[in-house]
Amino acid sequence: MFSRSFLFAVLSSTAFLHSVSFVRGYKIAVIGGGIGGTATAYFLRNTLDPQPQVDVFEENEVGGRLDLSTLSGFQYELGGSIIHPRNKHVVELVNRLGLEHRSDPPFSKTSFFDGKEIVFEDSSWTVVDLAKMAWRYGPMTLYKANKQLQDMLGHFDRIYDIQESGDCFANVSELLSAMSPTFPAMTQTSADTIEDLSAEFMREIVGAALRVNYGQYSANATKFVTFVSLAGSEGGLWAIDGGNKRLPYALLAAADAFLIPHKVRKVERSQDERYLLHWDQVSDTYDAVVVAAPFDGTLELPSNMQASVRPMEGIWVTLIEASAVNSSYFGRPVSDVIAVGLAWFNSIGRVWPVDGRTPDKPVYKVQEDFKIFKLQPKQINEIFLFCKIQTTFCYSKF
Numbered sequence: 001m002f003s004r005s006f007l008f009a010v011l012s013s014t015a016f017l018h019s020v021s022f023v024r025g026y027k028i029a030v031i032g033g034g035i036g037g038t039a040t041a042y043f044l045r046n047t048l049d050p051q052p053q054v055d056v057f058e059e060n061e062v063g064g065r066l067d068l069s070t071l072s073g074f075q076y077e078l079g080g081s082i083i084h085p086r087n088k089h090v091v092e093l094v095n096r097l098g099l100e101h102r103s104d105p106p107f108s109k110t111s112f113f114d115g116k117e118i119v120f121e122d123s124s125w126t127v128v129d130l131a132k133m134a135w136r137y138g139p140m141t142l143y144k145a146n147k148q149l150q151d152m153l154g155h156f157d158r159i160y161d162i163q164e165s166g167d168c169f170a171n172v173s174e175l176l177s178a179m180s181p182t183f184p185a186m187t188q189t190s191a192d193t194i195e196d197l198s199a200e201f202m203r204e205i206v207g208a209a210l211r212v213n214y215g216q217y218s219a220n221a222t223k224f225v226t227f228v229s230l231a232g233s234e235g236g237l238w239a240i241d242g243g244n245k246r247l248p249y250a251l252l253a254a255a256d257a258f259l260i261p262h263k264v265r266k267v268e269r270s271q272d273e274r275y276l277l278h279w280d281q282v283s284d285t286y287d288a289v290v291v292a293a294p295f296d297g298t299l300e301l302p303s304n305m306q307a308s309v310r311p312m313e314g315i316w317v318t319l320i321e322a323s324a325v326n327s328s329y330f331g332r333p334v335s336d337v338i339a340v341g342l343a344w345f346n347s348i349g350r351v352w353p354v355d356g357r358t359p360d361k362p363v364y365k366v367q368e369d370f371k372i373f374k375l376q377p378k379q380i381n382e383i384f385l386f387c388k389i390q391t392t393f394c395y396s397k398f
Contacts, residue, residue: 027053029277029286030257031264032293034064035080038248038255039089040290045255052287054255057279059263062252063245071319071363071391074353078317078365080244082237086153088160090247094240097250102241105352111334112204114341118330120204137201144196145205145230152227155180186224194223208338209233211346215315215367243354266300267291275302316368319351319391321361322384329383344369344379 028044030037033056041054061067065079083090094101112120120136122129134142158179169175176183191206202218209229210216218226240246252259266278267289275289291299297309325348327333336349346367353359364384380387 026287028288033058033062037292038251041255041257042251054257066245085236100241102239108335110336112340141198189223191221191226207340318366323386
């Protein structure tokens, strides 16, 4: 959840703040009220002594991609829907802030669709699934893929020791190198260079993980992104009761931060070497500034702060209330479907309300492949039976 591809531009790092003696009343501005911004506010407030005043700027709703939508009286996750059990920060924060795990939803079969037919389908039996996967992809492929994934996750876990030691880094590449010397190169290397994995495994297992997690194809994914996406397909994934969006709100409250619902237009150095922020014809001065938001070029930064504009893509998510998925469209009864070939969607999945209740009718979340096709009523009626309600949302990614 804290691995979003956002630019975290720290104009004055925590190490710098520790090295300077501030008088009481010093202020820090955090630009961005997503999970990154609210967590930053929390850690600053609970790490520094004396405690700073923290102002969080967010022009939209708090939470960023941790978004919810209401359909027929029930709320559903739209963006970040799962939490990995090895995400130490989130696990500890959820416990510390009094949040609870949501009960696991009923089992739903997952099918891989290549654009013409279902090519693989899991079951509720782990042993059966492993046997089917070993037969289709090869036992050595499964072993080597899992070994590479676990090795990478082991390197990922080093980040917590690094943070505990108080180390700081000038850029993301330095941070990745501290976790593993191989990580920076993996971010520049194509997934096609991954060795010892069968073509079917890359096309279907890796392809499914990338499509459902990032709406991305394996052909244009890096080696680093590939294994991160596979980590998002492991077992033990969970969510927060009442919605993952509760976490950023709880962090904001625990930080005693002041939420300013505006967009910062400009950050510049003030005459006393502090930082002057401008928003909606208002200005204020801060001792330090953290940018925890997508850098799209609309925020003007000081000349000593270098940042490159990164393009963003929109991912369309449609919630559909329907009696069932039309089995004739896929050639067999299905529930959750992930595209591993040419299809107008990335994934179709049964979703459940964030409060654990059971809705009157099933609700499905469709993540569309907008590069190929924009979902139309005709496609909805072809795939879903007795569809009555639909609502479409868009969240962005790099």
